[in-house]
Amino acid sequence: MFKNISRYWWCQIVGWFSYFLINILLPTGATPESFYISLLVFMVLGVLFTHLFRWWVNKLNWQAYPFEKQVMFFFWMVVGSSTLMFVGFFIIIKYVLDVDFGNPFRALLSCYSIMTVWWMIYYLYHYIEATRSEKLDQLTLQATVKELELKTIKAQLNPHFIFNALNSIRALVDENPQRARTAITELSNILRSSMAAEKAETVSMEKELNIVKDYLALETIRFEERLNVTYDIDPETLGLQVPPMMLQTLVENAIKHGISKTISGGNVHICSRLKGLQHEIMIENTGQFVENVKNGHGFGLESTRQRLSLLFGNRASFEIRNKDEQMVEARVIMPLL
Template structure:
């Protein structure tokens, strides 16, 4: 059964009342022949106090504790919240115990013996700490198990969607429209410049080989990726001619960095298809790759505006996000926006 937010809440409240009710019932039954009124009072009030205080504690743990970035700060917060909850738990038990003695029904000898423990606040404090710390331990263990299961399911879903996105991207690389355009352009070029046509055929074959062989590889060098980009730009220039200007600014020190394959190529392809080719006068694509203090920054800028054309599935951009999510979790960053007449796509890959 899939554990949804609604199911989790039902399970939580069920376990709350079952757990606290059982603890209070067993504790009074093991003490001996208490009066029925005292048993009912102990079980009901003990359950309500336990459920109430730990539910407030749960709300704090859910809203104030960052489990994805768990550290000493979170440990201290949990410890302090647990101590405060234990104090409230103990004080409520103490107050209700005194109220029962003063206003409740007649007590038998065993009832009075049990209630004498209320004359020892330290005993109540220790009991409260034991119960609340036990509850926090169980809560965190369950939280961890649910997170592990959720992460596993998310990873499986990401793997499945990534494989589909990779397949779709591969199809996009070798779709008939792209192939026919490239081959027709090369055929026309053969009448003008045979050597250039041969070079373009080599680029096309290298591009197809790259798409087929690198699609299931998790990482390649930036140097190899840039060769793919150059091949793609070379083929695109046959069709767009002077309408496509391409500039590349890459630090030599990052050429051997490992990156997910087709990440840069997909950004450039997106800039050509949805940017330059849509402009009558053409435009410029600028690729900048540099190393910052904590990441590898990949930026692709192209002339144009950020708009989604009709029928666009944005498979390339989805593919990028899924690859980064799968390989780097939340530590990698990808964003695309419009700035001063240009569309800017930026990827930050952690070191």
């Protein structure tokens, strides 16, 4: 039964009952019977007029009005409900029940005081609720925008990767058809893994590393002995979450803009380790990093920055630099999830 009572009526019941107890417990000495009768009439009228004026102001949809008009609503609610309550209280006590009314000014002051407090609580409650609802809407909108941005970036990454992979396979078709068939199989494995990864904002480091190994197996067919890959993977990092296709994008960047531009090829070193309460991923490759390159070099790097920012904010970082005259180092640092 009590579950069907709304929050509003619970507040009415608890509020007016508290008012009743305060008036009963505060007076000292003998209390005339007329006091209890007046108090009960006062409370009944208080509930009646607050409820009627609340129904009316909600019917006018007061929350949709500008702040200035809401202040006017508040003023007229206090004046209107207080005045009618006093008039009703005076008529009932004086002419219906024929009880000693007492000091009229004191009764009027009591009506205005209790109604002012009631409407202040009512308005304050709805202001807090509206503010909280607005913040929740903003958070929901931000989460939706973040999700759409992540999906957009991942949707751009797959065609970008497929284009590069197909170029690699095309180079093998005439030269070595058998290796081209093997390369197509490797590409199929990568696409299957990347499509599964698109469904989540993050994947485990182990799954991401498997995609990278498939990709490097594909590139090894093209570069043969010109490509040397080494790993330094802390087993404790394999279960950690990372943005999908992030590691693959950085490795692809190292191959395309580092190894492929060096006649003798070079090395790619992939490192994943714990650094305090952070997960550090590092890719080193032969080559030199050049700022502001407009040939597509910046797409994978920018997508990495965007996804890290969307997922982790300023708790993650990404930098790429020339480690020395022969090696480039890309470093990603993420918080532990």
